[in-house]
Amino acid sequence: MTETAPEKSLDVAAFRPPRNQWWDVWDQFKVHKGALAGSLVFGLIVLFCFVGPWFWPYDATFIDIRSRNQGMSLAHPFGTDQLGRDIMARMMAGGQVSLAVGIVAMLLSILIGTLIGVVSGYFRRIDGLMMRMTDLFLALPLLPLLLVMSMLFRQPLSAVFGVEMGMFLLIVTAIGITSWMRTARVVRGDVLALKEREYVLAARSIGTPPRRLILRHILPNVLSPVMVSATLMIATAIITESALSFLGMGFPPDFPTWGRLVYDGIDYLQQYPSRAMLPGVFISLTVLSVNYIGDGLRDALDPRIRGR
């Protein structure tokens, strides 16, 4: 009995039909309960923010001064604010902005980080220069710099792209260009190791040009650390945007984001505590779930753990 057991598992392994490696990743990801719960919560929040407004009759900026400061009711599940705007609709609109900022800023920062990481890992000649630049960015005091930048470019960008779009571009760019350094370092380290592998040598020996070598052979192999830092970056970007809005340096007052809603709600903390707490809970839930997804992804994408 004891002897047949390992044989059987060997059989299963031998006859398992070939399949995409992403199924293995998914199998490992499923085991991580926190990551599963995180994906579920994150999915629900995304649905709430992006599909919710189709079904919700109120507009986020519709002012109904007669029904202001209402508590929770069937008509207004989260109540209304001091101008009678429906808080549920504002939460949806705010979530759209916060999530969009998080995702676009993440894409930008990952793009810059991967580009700099790959280039400085692959091309010896500019490595020193690139890494000095990374160190320099790491030494910048980020939050003060973000605040100064958002104060600086607020007017000119609003004039060119309109208030909302200008602010969106400003915040996304500001977060993107101040948060790529970690990704760049991780990617550079991986590229340095990958570059010495035999298969890269083989590819180079048949005359593969650097561009294709990077795109076909090196990039796919640094994908997993990039994905992990991408998820974590969404969380950081959402927190940074909310912090900026919270300090009054983010989007304009009539344009709700979660951070802005917390900021506005603080004034009414004594009378209507839910007004500051609800958006806070949403930010926290989003960040928590994204961090759990990142944790699960890290485990799932690590081939050393996946086999166990």
Add this chain to the structure above:
Amino acid sequence: MFNYTLRRLLLAIPTLLFIALAIFLLLELSPGDPMADMPLTIPPEVREQMRLALGLGEAWYIRFFKWLYLFSVVEPSHVLANMTGLDWLAIEGQRIISFQTRSPVGDIIAQRLPQTLWVVGLSYIFGIMVAVPIGIYSAYRQYSWFDQAGTFISMVGFSLPTFFTGPLLMLIFSIWLGWFPIIYDTTLVVDSWYDFGLQLRQMAMPVFVLTLYNAAQITRFMRASMLDNLTQDYVRTARSKGMTEKVVVLVHVLRNSMIPVITVIALGIPTIFTGAIITEQIFRVNGLGALLITAIYASDIPMVLTLSVVFAILIVLFNLIADLLYAVFDPRIRYD
């Protein structure tokens, strides 16, 4: 090692110069006008003279070099003079003047520093004191209920932004329970036990908020580092020689696991000085973070520039210290 330190210090100078120049140019582009708060009835020629009096008349590079001279020579001399009590050390003449208050930037920073150091510094120390034991025990009993709970709490503490936990604590402890005051009173002079109690009460919430955040981050590193070391061969050797678990974990493993954690702690120290900007804003602690925010709102260029460069110096310095500590604690690492 000495050569390495020297080289890094020399390399830090151009880095810092570049950062200072970048921040200066950013502020130079800024549309904010330090004269914006002045009454509109001031005639334009007087307004122009007031601008000149603020030193805004000269070309940007001259202003930058003047600021650089004041920042690197005059202000340190005053700080030294204050610290040692020797007045002759201070260089007479022009100092960096804040546009808002018309008093020297160095003095204002010296006034605000204690609040930040007390609140943020204490929370950092508490964070370390909480995080290290939790990290050790979590790793030692991996996947036990303690570990699960610890990991969950550290994940929560890591994810909850301070601008959520701050108001939440305020709501519970100030508004509903009435235990702690909402606003931090900086004018409080502690000279009796009663005042000491007040000071403790007003510090409780901001310190707790920041402690939760710091502890969450350090716990994660501590646990991961302990887990890495617990599976090493030398642990088995130590156990097989008959050492007690206490010695194995607290002497052999802990000493090795502390190496990366110490560098993480050193890297976090600049954040003590930058002052948790958001927490200070929530609880109205008028520390350095709050100072920076008001300076940015008022486009007080000398203040913003000086503070940002001080922060950058701290970051560069503690990066270097972290790297050196790494070599001090880990004999395998040699910088040559």
